[in-house]
Amino acid sequence: MSKGNRGRDRAAAQRIVEQQKAAERRRQVTIWTSVGVVAVLLIAGLIGWGVLANQEKKTEASRVSTPSVAVDDGTAFAVGxxxxxxxxxxxxxxxxxxxxxxxxxxxxxxxxxxxxxxxxYHPVSILDRVSNGTQYSTRAAGAVAAAAVDGKFLEYHNVLFENQPAEGTEGLSNDKLIELGRGVGLGDSFATAVSDGTYKPWATKVTETFASRGHNGTPTIVVNGKVVEGPGNTLPTTEVFTQAVTAAAG
Structure with a gap:
């Protein structure tokens, strides 16, 4: 092979090497560009999800109608x-x-x-699961909130327990809840609140607050911030409850 041919071969080989290097640089640029685009899209997606989640929380919060007479951060009704x-x-x-x-x-x-x-009194709804899909606990808690707003909390509270349905049943219908309300002197505004489920989201919020305070079963009785129970986490007797109140009074 002549020197001229060898020179041309070396030049051709050099061009091939340079072309391969350029192609590799382009490939790396493409890869990193793609990574950057994916990262930007991921960040944008996370930001969008966060904004949407925040909007959903605000929307849900705006749906909660807190009873005007509720106390303890809007979670209870006071008697005495x-x-x-x-x-x-x-x-x-x-x-x-x-x-x-x-x-x-x-x-x-x-x-x-x-x-x-x-x-x-904090009406919570942890037993919706035992009312065959009717959400009786939530509906009853919402109904007692409506009764409280209309000045008949304790009367309605008591009549609900007097007419308590068994676990595993559908519970009382809204019509029955309204009928019981009329029996203690509640009127049309109460009936409308029950029919419309005005305070159902509030009942859910109260239940969430109940859980956030570390409670998980009903009834939970607390005297001046201290949970009162019988032996072995049982229901406290009237005597045990009275002793707790006496001790708290000093």
Missing amino acids: SGPVTVDIYEDFMCPVCNQFEQQTGPAIAQMVTDKKVTVR
Whole structure:
């Protein structure tokens, strides 16, 4: 092979090498450009998701109608004006809650009359799952909120327990809830609130607050910030409850 041919071969080989290097540089640029685009899209997606989630939270919050008479950050209804604060978290489908009302309710009523306690009732809805899809606990809690707004909380609270449905049933219909309300003197504004489910989102919010405070079962009875229970996490007797109130009063 002549020197001229060898020179041309080397030049051709050099061009091929340079072309390969240029192609590799273009490939790397394309890869990093693609990575950058994906990263930008990912960040944009996360920002969009965050904005949407925040908007959904604001929308849901705007749907919550907090009863005007509710206390304790809008989660309860107060009865009495005594120095000892008693918080009772209850579900209107909870049979043990009803047991506590029947067992200790009269003693609590007397303490209210004697101005020893302020009772804050928190209607929660942890037993919707046992009402065959009707959300009875939520509907009942919403109904008692409507009754409270119209000045009949305790009367309606008591009649709900007197007519408590069994777990595993559909619970009381809205028509029945309205009928019970009329029986204690509630009128059209109450009936409309029950039919429209005005306070159902509020009942959900109260239940979320209940959980955020570390509670998980009903009834939960709290006296001046201290949970009161019987032996082995059982329902406290009237005697145990009364002792807790007396101790809290000093």
